[in-house]
Amino acid sequence: MVRRVFPLIFLFFCIGTVSIFSQEADLEESMLRGEMIYMDFCVTCHLEDGKGVTNTFPPLAQSDYLKNNREASIRGIKYGQQGEMVVNGVTYNNVMAPMGLDDAEIADVMNYILNSWGNWSNHFVTTDEVAGVEK
């Protein structure tokens, strides 16, 4: 019995390890694509260090809003963002136009900002997740 179960457990262990690694590889690739999007569409306001400009452009680095409002953050990138929002205790009231990014690009840039500047998310953003976010 033990002999028959052990290879199975071993097999699952192997598959698990491979899938964790391949997920990590996927995340890394997505983040690389996301970084290119970020440097094109976002850096002008949110800056390279993700800290933004206090009172004008909210920070993404160590941002409580981004951490706690994943869906609203995706919605903001997808459809644009306007009106008051509180980020790290500071109230912002500004306009971010919809950038015209497709769902895959939004997933990539979300993965980049969720895992840069000390931010960390254990939950990979997929194109399907972005596609499901409605106005």
Next chain:
Amino acid sequence: MKNSVFLIFSSLIFFYSSCAQDPENQVDDVTNTPFQAELLIDEMQIPWGMTFLPDGSMLVTEKSGEIIHFKNGTKTQIEGVPKVYARGQGGLLDIEVHPNYSENGWIYISYASEEGDEKGGNTALMRAKLQGNSLVDSEVLYKATPNTTKGQHFGSRIVFDNEGYLFLSIGERGDRDTNPQDITRDGGKIYRFNADGSIPKDNPFVNESGAKTAIYSYGHRNPQGLAKHPETGEIWDNEHGPRGGDEINIVKPGANYGWPVITYGINYSGTPITDETEKEGMEQPIHYWLPSIAPSGMAFVSTDTYKGYKGSVLVGSLKFQYLERLVLNGNKVTKREKLMPEIGRVRDVKEGPDGHIYVAVEGKGIYKLVPKN
């Protein structure tokens, strides 16, 4: 005695060191302005450009792809607007009427367009007439190539000079190492057209083989302000620099404004682009902003509507969210003032035919500056 010598000496040092600081890069707060800002058109998202019709009504573009006709206090959406490539900084951009609009009815519009085979978009110029609530007789006059999916630097502004030539600015489309210094490519240029879109015979590069002959000047980064000087008739531009180094330039035929070979700015990351700020054969700006204000829109004050303002130039600040007034002595900036502090991202500013100043603010709408008695 010793003390007083020390005092004189140290105050002299203080005096000279404060002189050495560039007064151009100080912006002053103003407590008492000769106007009151009234919100004339409300509930707009990104009002990008505006122009005035002879009946006193206004046409305003929304970057997302709409044109609003504002007449007698009501907004009407115009039909027949070109399809825009709304990505990054691209969308429906500037709008301007022909100087003889009441005779010919032409309205000029710049926008990001997907026209062409490649994926992406680039800046286009069209003209049309307004019939009822629709644009008719539309003609595309110019379309920059190639298309790219980059989100940056479409420009653009439209202005006519006293001879009836149309000037159009197009930014370098996020490709600074390829476009701005190459006159065979679009982007990073200011163009000059006849009003029908044809190329004037004396444009500076008409005889250069392979050149885009509509080009009037090059080496620009992303000009989003163009205005005609009310006295000299010259065309002035303001353009976004990288981090630091936004500029005001006077547009001259065939001139090279140096981007990215010379600049007063640095990369967003803080790394240098070049250590050169001047070079022979390249124009110096008449003013540069450090830090960047992210300038958009430009208007000279040509009337006495606002006490003390005649002859100065107004520029919107997207980054610091105010309207800047630059006091000029000839071509030199002698003073900068911060008007309408914290109003929001100022996208455009125009002097209307009525001599009043109109200011387009993102997330708000169009403000009219009403003079105080």
